[in-house]
Amino acid sequence: MxxxxxxxxxxxxxxxxxxxxxxxxxxxxxxxxxxxxxxxxxxxxxxxxxxxxxxxxxxxxxxxxxxxxxxxxxxxxxxxxxxxxxxxxxxxxxxxxxxxxxxxxxxxxxxxxxxxxxxxxxxxxxxxxxxxxxxxxxxxxxxxxxxxxxxxxxxxxxxxxxEENNRQNQLLEEYAKQIESITLLEERNRLARDLHDTVGHTFTSVIMGLDAVSFLMDASPQKAKEQVGRLRDVMRRSLEETRTYIHQISPNDDKEDLSSQLRKVANEFASHTKTEIIFKSNGAPVAISFQGAIALTRCLQEALTNAVRHGQANEIVVTLNQEVSQVILVIMDNGSGIKEEKFGFGLNGMKERLESLQGSLTIKSGNLVGTVVTCFFPVRVERMRGENLQDDQSIDCG
Structure with missing residues (x-):
């Protein structure tokens, strides 16, 4: 022995x-x-x-x-x-x-x-x-x-x-970080393409319009003035869209919690559109993945845009409920509502983002009664690895 x-x-x-x-x-x-x-x-x-x-x-x-x-x-x-x-x-x-x-x-x-x-x-x-x-x-x-x-x-x-469980957790952690990097890159590439298409289309239209104005200045000054006004409106709308895209490129670069990020999006939208937005946050802040924060941010942006553009709402209440196992974002407006629930490109994008993360999107509305958009997102529990480490330290088998 x-x-x-x-x-x-x-x-x-x-x-x-x-x-x-x-x-x-x-x-x-x-x-x-x-x-x-x-x-x-x-x-x-x-x-x-x-x-x-x-x-x-x-x-x-x-x-x-x-x-x-x-x-x-x-x-x-x-x-x-x-x-x-x-x-x-x-x-x-x-x-x-x-x-x-x-x-x-x-x-x-x-x-x-x-x-x-x-x-x-x-x-x-x-x-x-x-x-x-x-x-x-x-x-x-x-x-x-x-x-x-x-x-x-x-x-x-x-x-x-x-030990094998901890090793798998480490691999999953590394995989999640890689997914976050890939998601961020894809998100930036998508927004870059959208920005390129928007700016390119707008500039092409304005250049052609200015060419027409140069011919109308002598022949019909009044029509030239009207054309300049229309071009000014086009440029103003393009500027607002460009600002939105630039903001979307990296909404999570700072280390703010989810409530602060969404509140900032709501405040910026309110200042740009002169819409009254009331933001409420319930529960203690929880740590969610990058993909989850991106999904909820995009859903909030799309819901606010739809409320003002299609529902002509002038008051919107945004409520963020944070719990240990889930996050629920509710956007309720006083707009004209929708007669029937129809998922277009924007709503489908919101739904696909949430469903890819095991979440869900529900919309309740009626004609002239406003719209309520509810975004559900399950929180990934991060404590498992720490609990396993504690269990591992309690065992000594030689």
Whole structure:
């Protein structure tokens, strides 16, 4: 057996210390009581062999330790009982240690049978009149050792599972970060294309319109003035759209919480459109993924735009409810409402964003009664990895 201080699990350390003390006790018994009898040197030799050989073998590999413990400790028990003339319970601790270090499989059950038979052989060496409770030493203590060994095996399996779980959590964490980076890149690319198309289309229209104005200035100054006014309106609308796109490129670059981000979007929309927007936030801030923040931000922007553009609303109430397991964003306006729920490009985009994150979008409206848009988003629980780490620290299987 290896030195006990090199063992990493306290069960193995206690087993080794108990075994060492057990052999020291029997060494004293041999010296004090068996030394005068014939062949005492043989018994002393067998005692040292029973102590040292299994221990030395276990220091290089535990595979054969239980078998060697059975052979040498059993031999010492049989010879010692024969020389002493009475039965001894020497095999108790060696059989316990052998059971603790035994490995699963058929070999374990054969060893158990061996530790059960050896005491009977010792009884036969001293006479059946010595038959008593001592004969169950091997049977009972090796069984206890097997039970302890099974507990240690289950503990090791649990540790392996926790380590694998933590490894998978780390992989998922890295994967989530990669997804966030890809999502951000795709979002910026999409907005860049939209911005390019919007600005390019507007500038082309304005340039063609200005070319027409240059011909109308001499022929029809009044029509030229009207054309300039229309071009001014086009440029004003294009400027507002460009500002919106620029704001959407990186709404989450700062480290604000979700409530602050959505409040900023609502306040900017209110200042641009002169619409009264009341923003309410309920619950403590929760950490959500980048994709979730992007989805809710886009949904709020689309809902506000629809409320003003299609519903002619002048008052909008935005309510953000943050809970441990979910986030619910409700946008309620006092506009003209819609006669029938019809998902266009914008609403379909909102719905697809939320559904891709296991969320949902619901719209309730009626003619002249306003519209209520509800965005549901489940919160990803981030505490699992920390709990697993705490569980992992509580297990020490060597």
């Amino acid at each position: 290896v030195p006990f201080q090199n063992e990493t699990h306290w069960v193995y350390k206690i087993a080794q210390l108990t075994r060492i003390g057990w052999f020291i006790l029997h060494l004293l018994i041999v010296v004090l009581f068996l030394n005068p009898i014939p062949l005492a040197w043989l018994n002393m030799t067998l005692l040292f062999a029973a102590f040292l050989i299994p221990q030395w073998t276990n220091s290089s590999g535990r595979k054969n330790y239980p078998l060697l413990e059975l052979f040498f400790s059993g031999l010492f028990l049989i010879v010692g009982c024969y020389l002493l003339g009475k039965y001894s319970s020497f095999l108790a601790i060696p059989s316990l240690c052998a059971g603790i270090y035994s490995r699963p499989g058929k070999e374990r059950w054969l060893l158990w049978a061996g530790f059960t038979i050896v005491p009977f052989l010792a009884i036969l060496a001293v006479g059946l009149n010595q038959l008593g409770m001592g004969v169950i030493d091997g049977l009972f203590f090796f069984g206890v050792g097997i039970a302890i060994s099974k507990v240690l095996e289950a503990e090791k399996k649990t540790k392996v599972l926790l």
